[in-house]
Amino acid sequence: MGSFSDSHFAGYDGAVSLNSVEFYNAKRNDWLLTTPMSSHRSACGVVALGQYLYCLGGHNGLEIFHSVGFYFLQCSLFINQQK
Numbered sequence: 001m002g003s004f005s006d007s008h009f010a011g012y013d014g015a016v017s018l019n020s021v022e023f024y025n026a027k028r029n030d031w032l033l034t035t036p037m038s039s040h041r042s043a044c045g046v047v048a049l050g051q052y053l054y055c056l057g058g059h060n061g062l063e064i065f066h067s068v069g070f071y072f073l074q075c076s077l078f079i080n081q082q083k
Helices: none
Strands: 007-012 017-025 030-034 045-049 052-056 068-072 077-081
Antiparallel strands (some): 007 017, 045 052, 052 068, 068 077
């Protein structure tokens, strides 16, 4: 991993919100499952900037989040910051 250009960050599988973070490897044509987020969320906004991936808002099906999550590429660490 070295970039966030091809990534899947959380989402919804048709039944529940997910907490997964996956990266697509085009050379191997497969997905790498990495460290999950601390909470399940879908419908969040995602922005890549430098070595960070920011997950903004979203919901888990029961509550709307007013928080920002940070994913650190170098150490595969997700930290959720509550409002």
